[in-house]
Amino acid sequence: MSGFLRFGFNGVAPICLLLALGAFLKAIRVLDGGAARTLNRLCYQVLLPLKLFDQLAGADITSVTDPTLLAVTVGGTASVILLLCALVPRFVPPGPERGEMIQGIFRGESAILGIPLITNLYGEAAGAVLAVPLPLMLILYNVAAPVVLALYSGVRKPSLGEIARKVAANPLLIGVAAGILVSLSGLRLPAAAADCVGRLGNAGSTLALVALGAMVDLKDFKKSGRLALTAALLRLVAISGAMLALAALLGLRNERLAVVVCFFSTPSAVGGYVLAQNMDGDGRLSGQILVVTTLLSVLTLFGTLSMLRYLTWM
Numbered sequence: 001m002s003g004f005l006r007f008g009f010n011g012v013a014p015i016c017l018l019l020a021l022g023a024f025l026k027a028i029r030v031l032d033g034g035a036a037r038t039l040n041r042l043c044y045q046v047l048l049p050l051k052l053f054d055q056l057a058g059a060d061i062t063s064v065t066d067p068t069l070l071a072v073t074v075g076g077t078a079s080v081i082l083l084l085c086a087l088v089p090r091f092v093p094p095g096p097e098r099g100e101m102i103q104g105i106f107r108g109e110s111a112i113l114g115i116p117l118i119t120n121l122y123g124e125a126a127g128a129v130l131a132v133p134l135p136l137m138l139i140l141y142n143v144a145a146p147v148v149l150a151l152y153s154g155v156r157k158p159s160l161g162e163i164a165r166k167v168a169a170n171p172l173l174i175g176v177a178a179g180i181l182v183s184l185s186g187l188r189l190p191a192a193a194a195d196c197v198g199r200l201g202n203a204g205s206t207l208a209l210v211a212l213g214a215m216v217d218l219k220d221f222k223k224s225g226r227l228a229l230t231a232a233l234l235r236l237v238a239i240s241g242a243m244l245a246l247a248a249l250l251g252l253r254n255e256r257l258a259v260v261v262c263f264f265s266t267p268s269a270v271g272g273y274v275l276a277q278n279m280d281g282d283g284r285l286s287g288q289i290l291v292v293t294t295l296l297s298v299l300t301l302f303g304t305l306s307m308l309r310y311l312t313w314m
Helices: 002-027 033-057 067-090 096-106 110-122 124-130 134-151 160-168 171-185 191-215 218-249 254-264 270-280 284-310
Strands: none
Touching (some): 002 191, 002 284, 033 171, 067 134, 067 218, 067 254, 096 218, 096 270, 096 284, 110 134, 110 254, 124 254, 134 160, 134 171, 134 270, 191 284, 218 254, 270 284
16 A cells, blocks of 8 residues: 555655745745746647647557547546536636636546556556547547636636637647647658657646746635635545446456546646636636645545555456
């Protein structure tokens, strides 16, 4: 069991350290609020789209199989989104926080933490199992999230045309679309260009976390900390438990069940915070959800993996 706790800590500790670095740089006045916002826009408009492009351009989307695993991950996430859209407006007042709450719950950091989790438990070869649903989940995340944020961007409900324009202009979605086209075409970037894209893409999540650390204000937690904690418990406990129980009931075990853990039991995604801040101009609740889910996931990942191993499902 200590190995599970070590994995949970090692998985989220780098995120915590990067957040702390951002706060430290702000404290010593190396990085102020304006510079952090500029860094955030760079991640949103350039670096994270390149990361998504790189992930999808190198994936073999046409070979995506395993209908049971896809039904649980892709179908399950779509069902969670619809359920949240029905329930969250009942207890969150009108405004951008509704969209941020929904996105913060359904969108996990599976791309960053997923492969280390799978390989830590089952070895390098098991990473191929995650490659089955990952491209489709990336597409779902990056199509659904802009739509949800646009739908709840203010007190007044936007028209379908306004939502369509916001979604079509979203840099993350453009990166996804470009990656899909390259993957389906079978083309490959020259080695030097691919290396450059990979390096820039990998920098996106790192710099976004540093920027978030510089912008998080603990005073904001007095206003919306309860919502952030609620979102974290819904994501890491309620939804995670329900989806894992469903997956086990459908016969998913070992590596395939670990894939479900990757998508439903990991912290909220860094890209979700960056997207929220650049779409509705705020993103404070998204940042808080990211921080709270990251801290809590050390314990919840340990508990989840220990329980699944105790039940001999993994």
